Amino acid sequence: MTVSSSRMRDAVARFSESAADQGLADVTYTTMDSPIGPLLLAATDRGVVRIHFEEEEWVLDELARRVSPRVLRSPRRLDPARRQLDEYFAGRRRSFSIPLDRRLIGQFGERVLARTERIPFGSVAAYNDVAWDIGAPRAARAVGNALGANPIPVVIPCHRVLRTGGSLGGYGGGLDRKRYLLQLEGALPTAG
Amino acid sequence: MTDVRRRRPGTGLPPFQHLLDLYCADVLRFLTRRVGPLAADDCFQETWLAALRAYPSLRDAENLRGWLLTIARNKATDAERAAARRPLVVETLPETAGPERELDDGELMGAVAGLPGKQRRAVELRFVEDRDYPGIAAAMSTSEAAARRNVHEGIKKLRRHRP
Incomplete structure (x- = not known):
């Protein structure tokens, strides 16, 4: 017996909705398009827990392992984040006001990222400055690693940290994306 | 029960969405065949929510x-039983079991629990976890022939248990 694909889609959509209603989906995720490519957004009942460039299997595996295996595709909990990101990419938003679930951030990472969140839209800081400010002046490299491990990029603006002297340094999502975000914020001159 | 189940619950499980993507068609097809397209949709919801x-x-x-299809099978059985009961609810007649009645889940579990240890474990591995005989042999550290024998003897005892 064959089952039509529209019937299948309806059944799956209905299930995902009831699962979310009944609080059974510990992690929900969705994808959205953006000028820097598709973004994967994932949230728990506490808030956005993960943003990743591209939907990749290993990101979902990691969420299953580190948060809960009850990971389901469902856009609902992510609507506010998606809306604010759309506004940000459209140049109509300079800061985010969405609850975040910071459980994937380690202790040192938390110090680094909390400092990074205080760098305003349109500004940048150097790895060395961040290291100095969190009381670990010799840990610029560790700061770089912590920024690279930022589980919630764009919303936690790790792209605003550069090398002393202004060269871009590194970025988890690749330097093209970092450049794009900094140009969007007016922190880097747009090329051409 | 501790033989093959040493791992901490929940570890190493793939994201649930993965199961849904892989097996939703199998589950819906199975349920449609068992209870028809109308009841299948409700059973599908209940199966996945329970899972x-x-x-x-x-x-x-x-x-x-195998785990998902076991849940689906139980939901289908519940649905069939509910459908058979429905007219009786209106007439408030006491429900009487026919001579060919099958064991319900509770009775079946009771009967399985009453089997000798090795047979019980082998039957569970075969029918709850859907393992093949080499899998059962490995899980119980026996030969494949012994695994077959344990399952076979277990089923034979369960048959005698039929109401």
Whole structure:
């Protein structure tokens, strides 16, 4: 017996909705398009827990392992984040006001990222400055690693940290994306 | 019960969405065949909700398809039984069991629990976890022939148990 694909889609959509209603989906995720490519957004009942460039299997595996295996595709909990990101990419938003679930951030990472969140839209800081400010002046490299491990990029603006002297340094999502975000914020001159 | 189930519950399980993507068609097809397209949709919902509810406490990521189909089978049986009962509810007649009645889940579980240890474990591995005989042999550290014998003897005893 064959089952039509529209019937299948309806059944799956209905299930995902009831699962979310009944609080059974510990992690929900969705994808959205953006000028820097598709973004994967994932949230728990506490808030956005993960943003990743591209939907990749290993990101979902990691969420299953580190948060809960009850990971389901469902856009609902992510609507506010998606809306604010759309506004940000459209140049109509300079800061985010969405609850975040910071459980994937380690202790040192938390110090680094909390400092990074205080760098305003349109500004940048150097790895060395961040290291100095969190009381670990010799840990610029560790700061770089912590920024690279930022589980919630764009919303936690790790792209605003550069090398002393202004060269871009590194970025988890690749330097093209970092450049794009900094140009969007007016922190880097747009090329051409 | 501790033989193959040493892992901490929930560890190493794939994201639940993965199961849904892989097996939703199998489950819906199975249910449609068992209870017809109308009842299948409701059974499908109940199957996946029950699976999601139980998922984090699952200790074994092997044969998730068999696990899901076992849940689907139970939901289908519940639906068939509910459908058979429905007219009786209106007339408030006491329900009487026919001579060819099958064991319900509770009775079956009771009967399985009453089997000698090795047979019980072998029957569970075969029919609850959907393992093949080499799998049962490995899980119980026996030969494949012994695994077959344990399952066979277990089923024979269960048959005698039929109401």
